[in-house]
Amino acid sequence: MRRFSQNRQDILDCLAGTDTHPTAEWVYARLKPTHPSLSLATVYRNLTQLKNDGLISSMGVVQGQERFDGNCTSHAHAVCVQCGRMVDVPGFIIPPDMLDSVREATGYKLSGAGLQFTGLCEECQKKES
Amino acid sequence: MRRFSQNRQDILDCLAGTDTHPTAEWVYARLKPTHPSLSLATVYRNLTQLKNDGLISSMGVVQGQERFDGNCTSHAHAVCVQCGRMVDVPGFIIPPDMLDSVREATGYKLSGAGLQFTGLCEECQKKES
DNA sequence: TCCTTGTTGATAATGATTATCATTTACAAG
DNA sequence: CTTGTAAATGATAATCATTATCAACAAGGA
Numbered sequence: 001m002r003r004f005s006q007n008r009q010d011i012l013d014c015l016a017g018t019d020t021h022p023t024a025e026w027v028y029a030r031l032k033p034t035h036p037s038l039s040l041a042t043v044y045r046n047l048t049q050l051k052n053d054g055l056i057s058s059m060g061v062v063q064g065q066e067r068f069d070g071n072c073t074s075h076a077h078a079v080c081v082q083c084g085r086m087v088d089v090p091g092f093i094i095p096p097d098m099l100d101s102v103r104e105a106t107g108y109k110l111s112g113a114g115l116q117f118t119g120l121c122e123e124c125q126k127k128e129s
Numbered sequence: 130m131r132r133f134s135q136n137r138q139d140i141l142d143c144l145a146g147t148d149t150h151p152t153a154e155w156v157y158a159r160l161k162p163t164h165p166s167l168s169l170a171t172v173y174r175n176l177t178q179l180k181n182d183g184l185i186s187s188m189g190v191v192q193g194q195e196r197f198d199g200n201c202t203s204h205a206h207a208v209c210v211q212c213g214r215m216v217d218v219p220g221f222i223i224p225p226d227m228l229d230s231v232r233e234a235t236g237y238k239l240s241g242a243g244l245q246f247t248g249l250c251e252e253c254q255k256k257e258s
Numbered sequence: 259t260c261c262t263t264g265t266t267g268a269t270a271a272t273g274a275t276t277a278t279c280a281t282t283t284a285c286a287a288g
Numbered sequence: 289c290t291t292g293t294a295a296a297t298g299a300t301a302a303t304c305a306t307t308a309t310c311a312a313c314a315a316g317g318a
Contacts, residue, residue: 064304066305106216108248109248115244116245117228118242125238170299
C-alpha cells in the first residue's frame, strides 16, 4: 500500500519549481511559511525517500550540503567553487554506447552518469576584481 | 617561504601510491604505524593544503566522506553506490572545445571538469544474489 | 471500531570536518 | 651559536549537516 503525503508532494513540487538545485535547508525555508508545522526532519526524510523512488536525484555534496534536483533526465552541471551556485548545462547527454564501454572496462553494473564542470560564476568573477 | 614538511610529503606519497581514491581516515590509518605521533588533524590540514596547491584533487564526497586522488590529470571514475569503491575509467578526456562551449553557455570561468559513473561494482553484484 | 502501518514533529545522537591553542620545529639573520 | 619568526603539529573541543529515536497521529482495510 502506497501513501503519498501532502508534505511529500509539496517537497516534490518545490523541487520541480526551481532550477537552483537546492539543499534540504533551502526546501525547508521555502515551505515553512506555508507549512508552519513542518519539521526539518520531515524534509530530510522525504528527500531521501523521493531519491530512493527515483522521483528526484542528488547532484552530490557542494560545500558540505547535499544538492537535489527535480529534473531526473541526464544533464550536465556547472558549479561555482566560490558561492556554490549550480546551473544546468544543456546539450550534454551521455550516449548509451559510452555506458557500454564503461561497463566493459570496469565490470560495474551502471545505473547513472554525471558530468560536472567547476569554476567561477559570473557574479563571483566580478567580485574577484 | 615555503616549507614542505615530512608529513606533507608522506601524505602526498601515500596518495600517489594508491588507486583507491582514499578518505582522510584511510590515509591516517595507512600512515599511523610508521608515524606513531601523527594526528588526524594533521592529515586533514595537509590534504586541504595539497588540494589548494593543486598537487592532489578531490573526487567529491561519497557516503559522507571526501575522497582524494593523487592523480590530477582529468579522468573519469566509476563509483559503487553500495560499498563506495571508486575506480578509474581510462580513456575519457574532456576535450577543450567542450569546455569552451560550456564557458559560453554558462558564463562560468571554468577550472575543471569531472565525469562520474555510478553503479554496482562486481563484488557487490555478487552479494546481490 | 480496531488494527496495522506509514507519517510526523521534536529533539537527541552521530560523525566527518574544522577551529583552537599551546608547543615544537625549521630556517634565516644577526 | 642564539634569537626571532612563521609554519607545523598533536590533542582536543567545537561545528554543523544529517540520522536516529520515539511518542503521537493519520489513513485505510478488515
